[in-house]
Amino acid sequence: MEIKELGELGLIKRLAGQFTPGHPRVVKGIGDDASVTIQDDSQYLLCTTDTLVEDIHFSLQYTPSYNLGRKAVSISLSDIAAMGGTPKFLFTSIILPPATSTDFINLLYKGIKEMALEFDVALIGGNTSSSPDKIIINTTILGEVPKDQVMFRKGASVGNRIYVTGRLGDSGLGLKMLKESQKSKVKSLPLQAVSRGQNLKNKAILKHIDPLPRVLEGRELAKKKLATSMIDISDGLISDLRHIAEESGIGANIWLKKLPISAGLKKWLKGHPQYIKLALSGGEDYELLFTVPKGNAAKIEALSMKLGIPMTHIGEIVPKRCGITVLDEKGDIFHLADEGFEHFKTD
Amino acid sequence: MEIKELGELGLIKRLAGQFTPGHPRVVKGIGDDASVTIQDDSQYLLCTTDTLVEDIHFSLQYTPSYNLGRKAVSISLSDIAAMGGTPKFLFTSIILPPATSTDFINLLYKGIKEMALEFDVALIGGNTSSSPDKIIINTTILGEVPKDQVMFRKGASVGNRIYVTGRLGDSGLGLKMLKESQKSKVKSLPLQAVSRGQNLKNKAILKHIDPLPRVLEGRELAKKKLATSMIDISDGLISDLRHIAEESGIGANIWLKKLPISAGLKKWLKGHPQYIKLALSGGEDYELLFTVPKGNAAKIEALSMKLGIPMTHIGEIVPKRCGITVLDEKGDIFHLADEGFEHFKTD
Numbered sequence: 001m002e003i004k005e006l007g008e009l010g011l012i013k014r015l016a017g018q019f020t021p022g023h024p025r026v027v028k029g030i031g032d033d034a035s036v037t038i039q040d041d042s043q044y045l046l047c048t049t050d051t052l053v054e055d056i057h058f059s060l061q062y063t064p065s066y067n068l069g070r071k072a073v074s075i076s077l078s079d080i081a082a083m084g085g086t087p088k089f090l091f092t093s094i095i096l097p098p099a100t101s102t103d104f105i106n107l108l109y110k111g112i113k114e115m116a117l118e119f120d121v122a123l124i125g126g127n128t129s130s131s132p133d134k135i136i137i138n139t140t141i142l143g144e145v146p147k148d149q150v151m152f153r154k155g156a157s158v159g160n161r162i163y164v165t166g167r168l169g170d171s172g173l174g175l176k177m178l179k180e181s182q183k184s185k186v187k188s189l190p191l192q193a194v195s196r197g198q199n200l201k202n203k204a205i206l207k208h209i210d211p212l213p214r215v216l217e218g219r220e221l222a223k224k225k226l227a228t229s230m231i232d233i234s235d236g237l238i239s240d241l242r243h244i245a246e247e248s249g250i251g252a253n254i255w256l257k258k259l260p261i262s263a264g265l266k267k268w269l270k271g272h273p274q275y276i277k278l279a280l281s282g283g284e285d286y287e288l289l290f291t292v293p294k295g296n297a298a299k300i301e302a303l304s305m306k307l308g309i310p311m312t313h314i315g316e317i318v319p320k321r322c323g324i325t326v327l328d329e330k331g332d333i334f335h336l337a338d339e340g341f342e343h344f345k346t347d
Numbered sequence: 348m349e350i351k352e353l354g355e356l357g358l359i360k361r362l363a364g365q366f367t368p369g370h371p372r373v374v375k376g377i378g379d380d381a382s383v384t385i386q387d388d389s390q391y392l393l394c395t396t397d398t399l400v401e402d403i404h405f406s407l408q409y410t411p412s413y414n415l416g417r418k419a420v421s422i423s424l425s426d427i428a429a430m431g432g433t434p435k436f437l438f439t440s441i442i443l444p445p446a447t448s449t450d451f452i453n454l455l456y457k458g459i460k461e462m463a464l465e466f467d468v469a470l471i472g473g474n475t476s477s478s479p480d481k482i483i484i485n486t487t488i489l490g491e492v493p494k495d496q497v498m499f500r501k502g503a504s505v506g507n508r509i510y511v512t513g514r515l516g517d518s519g520l521g522l523k524m525l526k527e528s529q530k531s532k533v534k535s536l537p538l539q540a541v542s543r544g545q546n547l548k549n550k551a552i553l554k555h556i557d558p559l560p561r562v563l564e565g566r567e568l569a570k571k572k573l574a575t576s577m578i579d580i581s582d583g584l585i586s587d588l589r590h591i592a593e594e595s596g597i598g599a600n601i602w603l604k605k606l607p608i609s610a611g612l613k614k615w616l617k618g619h620p621q622y623i624k625l626a627l628s629g630g631e632d633y634e635l636l637f638t639v640p641k642g643n644a645a646k647i648e649a650l651s652m653k654l655g656i657p658m659t660h661i662g663e664i665v666p667k668r669c670g671i672t673v674l675d676e677k678g679d680i681f682h683l684a685d686e687g688f689e690h691f692k693t694d
Contacts, residue, residue, distance in 0.1 A: 003452060004445035011452070011475050025435070029471035037436060037471070037489075040387040047472060049396075049487050051440045055479045088372070089384060093398045093485055098351035105350060105358070124376035124384070125394060128358050132402045134478075138440055138485045140396050142384075 084222025172282020519629020
């Protein structure tokens with residue numbers, strides 16, 4: 001058998017099954033956004049590691065190295081955010097072909113440095129290595145969370161409301177646009193203008209090449225103990241919801257009409273309604289998906305207002321036997337061809 | 348400029364210069380075998396991350412996946428050992444082409460699992476990802492060390508003796524042999540027999556494809572406070588000694604005749620004396636190089652006896668202005684063409 005038949009999830013499950021640590025200091029090993037180990041009397045240590053591979057996770061044809069550096073840090077920050085933690089220390093392994101220009105690496109590190117400063121993480125280690133061809137960036141982030149505030153994928157219960165931060169689908173739309181215009185000079189993207197929201201198309205592209213991790217939002221949700229489970233959306237809404245469902249032993253109903261869609265994607269959906277799938281399974285939104293007891297709904301609304309970030313009620317947790325269902329405008333079942341990105345799967 | 352002109356050391360220096368954390372919890376960031384941060388009142392947290400890239404660090408033509416799995420863990424364990432620490436938690440990122448066989452990954456994980464068990468580290472995280480072509484394995488290990496026992500590259504002082512554990516050069520010899528017989532079926536190497544030391548050639552090969560990290564030795568040296576500085580030999584004796592010299596602000600004399608050479612390499616040197624360079628700059632020995640005040644020499648001998656591992660006095664720390672010198676049998680300066688492996692450098 002080849003790995004492409006097994007898929008990433010199958011592989012991770014197989015591996016996790018082989019390693020049942022039973023270590024007294026391990027609270028959660030493989031199978032959540034970050035590992036959780038006991039650091040001291042009051043804090044858990046969180047650790048997450050992520051890898052970006054050229055031509056798998058990004059293409060240099062449309063990813064400026066500056067944004068690549070930022071994204072490499074963001075995706076790991078997002079994992080710490082999903083645990084309700086505070087990121088502390090960053091490690092980067094950079095694998096580069098010997099012919100890489102120093103300009104490229106200077107801009108890459110400019111991006112890494114900016115994100116590290118912005119989220120107050122200290123870059124304190126890593127390594128560099130030559131690559132036969134592709135660029136590979138591995139980031140590891142250590143974080144901390146008070147023991148009584150840690151959030152897991154496990155914990156959702158029937159009747160909980162399902163929420164998501166920000167907007168869904170822009171990253172998928174951005175990627176689609178980038179793929180369709182591979183010849184465009186993204187390096188000259190007016191990123192400052194985009195960050196002021198003047199250009200819907202560029203906004204989607206920026207969301208893909210340079211997503212903002214929801215560290216503050218995750219931390220606030222954890223500190224106020226408003227949520228019962230949490231994950232970040234990296235593979236896609238439904239795919240990541242399935243992780244919560246499996247870990248929590250529940251099912252879920254999602255309402256299509258409640259999905260928070262950006263003005264840009266909405267405009268685009270008018271001509272291409274089938275691309276609602278970008279919001280369901282596009283992946284790489286790096287928004288937080290979390291479940292909340294009904295009684296906390298008003299507090300979520302207040303937090304959303306306070307932080308200036310949408311937190312949208314998109315569905316409900318139902319019993320496990322009901323599975324995961326997406327309901328359309330009429331309340332009928334909406335069928336989704338694929339749920340989200342999975343490595344190794346070739347179909 | 349391209350990175351190959353700058354070299355790995357130039358790159359790391361440039362990066363380290365950009366990140367001067369000034370973080371109150373950071374004891375040592377970039378520039379040692381592992382980062383050192385304050386964990387609690389009594390312990391430091393250590394973190395190291397390493398990457399093995401196919402056709403840069405290993406070739407599947409002569410590396411069985413089982414040994415590759417073991418080595419991926421060993422090289423990070425070796426970094427924790429060099430800090431005097433105890434390894435605790437392991438994270439692995441595995442990047443594989445979709446056509447990789449499940450047999451390959453099963454054996455890879457068998458090796459990872461064995462090393463984790465042998466050194467009592469819990470594998471608690473990581474990720475898998477598809478690769479366009481090459482196999483890449485990133486390992487991160489978290490370790491701990493009591494605050495008063497941590498070992499740095501910094502700390503060596505003039506008059507200290509220089510020691511090394513085990514034997515030098517076998518890994519380089521093994522690699523040379525493997526390269527010369529790329530068609531040999533290493534997968535059927537009688538590893539059990541090799542581990543009983545019956546075959547000098549296979550012993551060198553095993554040392555290259557499956558080195559044993561000196562975790563116990565590093566820990567004992569730190570606990571007994573016998574050494575003033577320590578590093579593991581990954582790039583090569585002289586190259587790694589230079590790291591100690593730079594961090595400690597000293598120079599060093601190394602005596603060629605005192606280098607601990609295995610019976611296998613000795614035999615081979617008779618016909619090829621120039622390959623003494625394998626012991627000086629071959630790299631990947633994963634032995635510990637450390638400096639010791641003269642007064643501790645008897646204690647080092649006793650520890651070496653107790654652990655059953657050679658700890659050989661190979662030279663002395665001298666003032667910085669004297670630089671690093673290798674002296675031959677007659678006390679003359681031995682000139683070394685290249686000091687050790689450095690990524691990106693093409694000459």
